[in-house]
Amino acid sequence: MRSSSSLQLLTLFGIPIRVHFTFLFLVLWLGLVVASRDQPASTAIMLLVLVFSCVVLHELGHALMAKRFGITTREIVLYPIGGIARLEGMPAGVAELLIALAGPLVNLVIAFVTLVAMVAMGTISQLQDALVGGADLVTNILGNLLVINVMLFAFNLVPAFPMDGGRILRAFLSLIVGQQEATRFAAMLGQGVAILMGVIALFSPSQNLVLLLIAVFVFFGAGQEAAYSRTRATVQGRTAKEAMMTRFETLAPQDSLEWATRLFLATHQRDFPVVDAWGRIAGLLDRHRLLEGIRQLGKEGAVLDAMDRDLLLIEPETPLEDVLQLLNSRPARALLVSDGEKLLGILTVEKLSQFIDVIRRI
Numbered sequence: 001m002r003s004s005s006s007l008q009l010l011t012l013f014g015i016p017i018r019v020h021f022t023f024l025f026l027v028l029w030l031g032l033v034v035a036s037r038d039q040p041a042s043t044a045i046m047l048l049v050l051v052f053s054c055v056v057l058h059e060l061g062h063a064l065m066a067k068r069f070g071i072t073t074r075e076i077v078l079y080p081i082g083g084i085a086r087l088e089g090m091p092a093g094v095a096e097l098l099i100a101l102a103g104p105l106v107n108l109v110i111a112f113v114t115l116v117a118m119v120a121m122g123t124i125s126q127l128q129d130a131l132v133g134g135a136d137l138v139t140n141i142l143g144n145l146l147v148i149n150v151m152l153f154a155f156n157l158v159p160a161f162p163m164d165g166g167r168i169l170r171a172f173l174s175l176i177v178g179q180q181e182a183t184r185f186a187a188m189l190g191q192g193v194a195i196l197m198g199v200i201a202l203f204s205p206s207q208n209l210v211l212l213l214i215a216v217f218v219f220f221g222a223g224q225e226a227a228y229s230r231t232r233a234t235v236q237g238r239t240a241k242e243a244m245m246t247r248f249e250t251l252a253p254q255d256s257l258e259w260a261t262r263l264f265l266a267t268h269q270r271d272f273p274v275v276d277a278w279g280r281i282a283g284l285l286d287r288h289r290l291l292e293g294i295r296q297l298g299k300e301g302a303v304l305d306a307m308d309r310d311l312l313l314i315e316p317e318t319p320l321e322d323v324l325q326l327l328n329s330r331p332a333r334a335l336l337v338s339d340g341e342k343l344l345g346i347l348t349v350e351k352l353s354q355f356i357d358v359i360r361r362i
């Protein structure tokens, strides 16, 4: 599902770059820091643009490496404490290791290039002045670039989920002790690091709010990662046909939206496959599409004109681990299970979590 609380700024390599609304707090914070130091606003703007660009480049590092493994990136979202490249699935082992390393490596390369440039220009001794905007423009920019990228590199390598360092650690460990154990250990360590960061944040005199936020983010991120890994282990070896819903109503393309509404009200079902007279799958009508259809076409409108045609079709033998990943990357979508011709079942987030809940108990 696309993050509704973020704004799309631009598209790079076909990937939408979005900014979460909380990014505004970072702008305000930077403004306050600059104002408290009596620096011109241009310094704040320069810092913001530099941080922003370096975080985007870092995330693009992940995204482009993921692409080499055939994984697409749905979007890159920038939060005040960093960016997130939302990948459609995450492989294990060496691929995860390389994808996680690619981001921090981008920062290392930028830091190295700026360092070489400053040394070559003989301005490296003005680094401290550059950080407070006290040198000439080029030196100010290079100096800040250097420090920002060293910080981004070091910070992301902290071995705590969901930061890159945690993923790198997990990928390393999983080559030795297996994915499950590796995740458990990496998540535990991540939460330990988060608690430590929280304690430091509470007892340090300055900038503690940002660190505290990061600590909270890491703590819950690590917990989530561990839970997700447990779920994956639970569904291992199982296939889509075991978890799919096989008793369901379908709609015909020419059915009216009024009829569809009645069906929605009469059943528990939330997603209705649209099947034509020859039994072929034509589309899917969910609650959102139904309401949108009624708004635009009226209740006399046809299901055909309101349904979603961009279907996610899977085979009955699809491993549930893949289903989990698909549903995780698009939680609002239902998957249709088909043997190529006939519709066999529907899989949704709720159905899958019910299934997982059941097999954990029996």
Ligand SMILES: [Zn+2]
Pocket: 058, 059, 062, 103, 104, 156, 164
């Ligand atoms: Zn990263």
